[in-house]
Amino acid sequence: MPAKLDDIDRRFLDIAFEEAKAGFDEGGCPIGSVLARGDKLIAQGRNQRVQGGDPIAHGEMDCLRNAGRQKSYKGMTLYTSLSPCMMCSGTIVQFGIERVVVGENQNFGGNEDFLRDRGVEVIVVNDQKCIDLMARFIHEKPELWAEDIAEDEVD
């Protein structure tokens, strides 16, 4: 059953989804992200592999780049339309981001326990529109998806 979200979390996860959708429409990997502190949006971003030719710019990373230099990430939440990969999970831990709201982990996941073991609160929503968009992308562009997660082939 999907997690219940309060209005703030719902709003920011929806913006992360809209970033993902914009990435899809651009021909890129449809993963979007928002960084917020409470009800204040700090930055948003989306995967830039195709658009920027940038392999490190996963959705979460592009969002964190757009946030610019921060003295501290305490009290912040990172929203992401898809469960974070090992690069993005390592970044969340290194930056000390305390809370992550994950749109879905049906199409990709596995680092939730890595985050929780290091004290990060992880909320997995399994939002249907996030699941459907990512499933469509993986079905339509399996080679691009494999490249984005550096796998030789996708199941």
Place this chain on the structure above:
Amino acid sequence: MPAKLDDIDRRFLDIAFEEAKAGFDEGGCPIGSVLARGDKLIAQGRNQRVQGGDPIAHGEMDCLRNAGRQKSYKGMTLYTSLSPCMMCSGTIVQFGIERVVVGENQNFGGNEDFLRDRGVEVIVVNDQKCIDLMARFIHEKPELWAEDIAEDEVD
């Protein structure tokens, strides 16, 4: 005792150090990196926190960005003047980079076992010029260093 390096590793680690030194001279965080496959240099880069206002551009990440889109990182070595943080270590694992040559882990380290446990070969050189440059930076700019690793204060 420092690890003994062959000529190829020595050459690329020296280039990573030159990147670090260039970053220091620019007023940035002096950490540099090279990506290579055997004796072929693929890309080089350096921390861009100050120069680019970019918090995700640690030396290793800037190098991987400069390498552009890669189908696979198999057979590649990442050289870095300083032991990789959790963000960069997560990236090495996610990208499937098989081998990492670390200039030094005296000023910062701790993720070597995380990498080795996931099958990455890690060679720690503890090169004196890498140690000295980083020590000088931490001494001269402790606030910038704390910001780069998202710590409230540095020992």
